[in-house]
Amino acid sequence: MLTRCLAALVRQTLAPQRYEIVVCDDGPDETTRALVERVADAHRARALQVRYVPVTATQGPAGARNAGWRAARGETIAFTDDDTIPDARWLEAGLSAMADGACAASGAIVVPLPERPTDYEFDASGLARAEFATANAFVRKDALVAVDGFDERFTSAWREDSDLQFSLLAAGGRIVSASEARVVHPVRPARWGVSLSQQRKSAFEALLYRKHPALYRERIASTPPLGYYASTAAAAAGLAGALGQRPAVAGIGALLWLGLTLRFFLLRMRGRSRAWRHIAEMAVTSALIPFLSIYWRIRGAIRYRTWFL
Template identity: 65%
Template sequence: MNARTFGATQTSGARDEAATGDGMLFDIAVVVPTYRRPAMLETCLNALAAQDFDATRYEIVVCDDGPDDATRAAVEQLALRVAGRGPAVRYVPVSDTQGPAAARNAGWRAARSPLIAFTDDDTVADPHWLTAGAAALATGADAASGRIVMPLPDDPTDYELDASGLARAEFATANAFVRRARLATMGGFDERFTSAWREDSDLQFAVLQAGGRIVHAPDAVVVHPVRPARWGVSLSQQKKSQFEALLYRKHPALYRQRIDARPPLRYYAIVASLLCGVAAALAGNVALSAAALLLWCGLTSAFCVARLRHTRRDLGHVAEMAWTSTLIPFLSIYWRLRGALRYKVFFL
């Protein structure tokens, strides 16, 4: 991988004079991983360039996980627009698509700052975001988690409601601040987390297990709109369940304390009841088969109703919930067990 520097970073005279003794040129770097969403990225970068932090003291590092001309152009345009008066802007293409964990590693390693701020390419940072995050780390903390605001409509879809759970996360890389030295000591993010799932919890747990301190920075705010999703998107999301096994293998106690204290018993019951019904039918036990299939129908219906309880009730959404509720338990368990095999851990 290599880095390209645009616009604002070319006016480096004053910044070179301000370089610290350890070779750092800035106080803090904002690392933004991205993947072929130039319009969203442009909105994100505009907010980052408008921070109330001293513009000569921070840089923006965009890590392109799947480099394309449109993304590079969006970064270059911002760099040219803020040249001489805004923050330094850098473009770091990641040669092979590896996921957000690898992209963030490329970003903080390319940064020239002792403090690293992480956000996503579809967020909009409050103007005071960077100042508040840097202040949180100034207390001596190793890392800080900011506040994520996810606006929802009055009648959200199941996907929107589920995605809004990010706003309640203890530590999410959509809004996090970490000392570069701590990242270097731990080796950064575990790049086996190839999807945007649990790589931030893994970093959080690694900091805690190393004796580090993580604080909350409620004044460091980013708005994270829920993006539109295709019909049935919850099915493809089940693939992320394999990374639950990886996180559990690395941090079993913290996983049970902070993520999930028990296996998804409802899913296992749904899967077991259907398999039992089919097996009984093949064995010619009509009564047992009927009872098991009736139980499967009841459990699946209850799961569907639970998903609809606080979400939209239009015909299309109800149909989506009915269809996906029949498949989610099977897909989720499949990917959990596949992850357990892949990462060689007993994980149900």
């Protein structure tokens, strides 16, 4: 993926002397370093600088991006990920969008999907609808300095870009759209049941809410996931009834949980792949996701000491 991304970056319409490529690796290895050095050697004669920055102080995209923009020499930083394919005019279009003095710009992200995507593929396509995502974003370096860059407590690829967006807005910055600055973001393969491990990201919702409660309610979520809470409560009531030898309570709780789970399953299957493996995955994960999501939300609320439900 990195080879593909770099091949697109070295073909930018912007003159080679006007930009540099900084590859930040928060899982440093010699294979990646060697790849970047080969690309650097191939384009040195064009005066295009390509640099490898190993990141060992922290893990996650927030820490890696901080290392990148601090190492960069340009006044404007363009962020993307190694699994994207930037358009040839990406940099040129992004700079053009910021020409009127904006502190940041949000580019367009294209996520190709099959006619009937899996639930995971459709969820990944949410990047195309995001207000501000660092898979395609431009930020002035002085604006990054002013807000101290990314919050490295966001150790997964989740909400670290929203946190930067909200920090820039809170500091009085203006963020514009750069619709002509496009990157294609193919959905990378994922293992069966990946949506279960993704529920860990719910903890970072609490951190974002603690830092920017008004903007979080305005732009992300005004109400908690009531369906998840109802499903969890129904299962708890059913279990309590069974343990307390109250069959009526146990039966009502079990039926409510089953009905809510079936509804969740059907919602996730609407317009999605009908492959039997995908149907089985949706059935299993639909039963487990509400419990895991609520667990990580509560854990995040406790960890970051905020009333977040």
